Amino acid sequence: DSGVTQTPKHLITATGQRVTLRCSPRSGDLSVYWYQQSLDQGLQFLIQYYNGEERAKGNILERFSAQQFPDLHSELNLSSLELGDSALYFCASSASATDTQYFGPGTRLTVL
Amino acid sequence: AQSVTQLDSQVPVFEEAPVELRCNYSSSVSVYLFWYVQYPNQGLQLLLKYLSGSTLVESINGFEAEFNKSQTSFHLRKPSVHISDTAEYFCAGGGYQKVTFGTGTKLQVIP
Numbered sequence: 001d002s003g004v005t006q007t008p009k010h011l012i013t014a015t016g017q018r019v020t021l022r023c024s025p026r027s028g029d030l031s032v033y034w035y036q037q038s039l040d041q042g043l044q045f046l047i048q049y050y051n052g053e054e055r056a057k058g059n060i061l062e063r064f065s066a067q068q069f070p071d072l073h074s075e076l077n078l079s080s081l082e083l084g085d086s087a088l089y090f091c092a093s094s095a096s097a098t099d100t101q102y103f104g105p106g107t108r109l110t111v112l
Numbered sequence: 113a114q115s116v117t118q119l120d121s122q123v124p125v126f127e128e129a130p131v132e133l134r135c136n137y138s139s140s141v142s143v144y145l146f147w148y149v150q151y152p153n154q155g156l157q158l159l160l161k162y163l164s165g166s167t168l169v170e171s172i173n174g175f176e177a178e179f180n181k182s183q184t185s186f187h188l189r190k191p192s193v194h195i196s197d198t199a200e201y202f203c204a205g206g207g208y209q210k211v212t213f214g215t216g217t218k219l220q221v222i223p
Contacts, residue, residue, distance in 0.1 A: 002155065035213075042215050043156075043202065056210050090155055098144045098206035103155035 003027065004104035006091050012110045018079040021107045025072055025093030031055070032074040033094075033101060034066055038087035049074060050096075078109070086111045116205045118214035125193055126222050133188040133217045135177075135203030144206035145186040147177055150216075151199045159201070162186065173197075193221050 003026035013019055025032050034046040036059075045058035049068035060066075063081075068074045078085060088108050092101040119134040137145065144163050148156040160171040167179040177188045186203060198221045203214040 002157065004155075043213055045213060048210075092156070098211060100146070100158045100161060101148075101156075101204075101211065103148075103157065105155050 002102040002104060004091060004093050004102050006089075006104035006107050008107060009105065010108050010110075012112065013081060014112055015081055015083060017081050017111075018077065019081065019109065021076040021078070021089055021091075021109075023074045023076070023091030023093075023104060025074070025091075026102050029093035029095050029102070030072065031094045031096060031099075031101075032068055032072070033092040034060075034074070034076050035090040035092065036087045037090060037106075041087075043090075046076070081111045083111050085109065116203050116212050116214040118203050118217050120217050121215065122218045122220065124220045124222055127195055128192045130191050131189065131193050131197075131219065133201050133203075133219065135186045135188065135214060137184055137186060137203075137205040143179075144211075145177075145179060146204040146206070146211070147171075147175070147186075147188050148202040148204060148213075149199050150202065156202060159188075193219070195221050195223060197221050 005024045007022045030051045033048045036044045046060040047066050048056040052068050066076045088106045090106045092103045094101045115138045117136045125131045146161045147159040149159045150156045160169045162179045170176045175190045200216045200218045202216045
């Protein structure tokens with residue numbers, strides 16, 4: 001158990017819909033990262049927050065957004081969903097940007 | 113710009129044989145290097161990391177990696193693999209404020 005929790009574990013929705021994925025970091029970790037993992041694209045870094053502020057952006061689509069709240073939990077919002085958005089979405093947390101990242105179990109999103 | 117390259121997408125190896133998973137990095141700033149492992153249907157977890165000091169780092173399950181500054185490499189090795197080592201391995205490199213992951217290498221251990 002990494003100490004990072006993600007909800008929900010599975011999500012099935014239709015194209016065009018909007019979903020929110022939630023992540024609670026390990027106690028004391030200020031950095032939160034979001035990743036997308038799919039068979040064709042592999043592991044893709046989406047976005048990083050540090051203590052509530054956006055710190056780095058990766059291959060995140062404009063239809064996707066994220067935020068980190070004062071209690072340090074984070075949410076990833078995916079809108080206008082497409083079939084290609086079906087993937088595993090991982091959240092990770094770390095004490096600082098270059099410390100070990102601890103990964104959650106992931107949310108499996110299926111877009112039908 | 114920080115980049116991490118894993119040269120092999122898949123590596124098949126027989127059980128009890130040695131294995132090397134290759135990783136090269138590029139960076140113009142201070143370097144932190146990591147290997148993560150992802151077992152089937154699980155999230156990634158840290159295998160080992162190099163921050164400073166001894167260039168050879170070891171994990172608790174027999175893997176080791178050597179930081180080679182002149183060759184900008186951080187290859188992962190194990191002298192004798194087990195079936196349970198079947199997983200995907202990710203190399204990652206950190207510079208100031210950011211960590212970059214490689215594309216992953218799938219290690220398939222053949223009985």
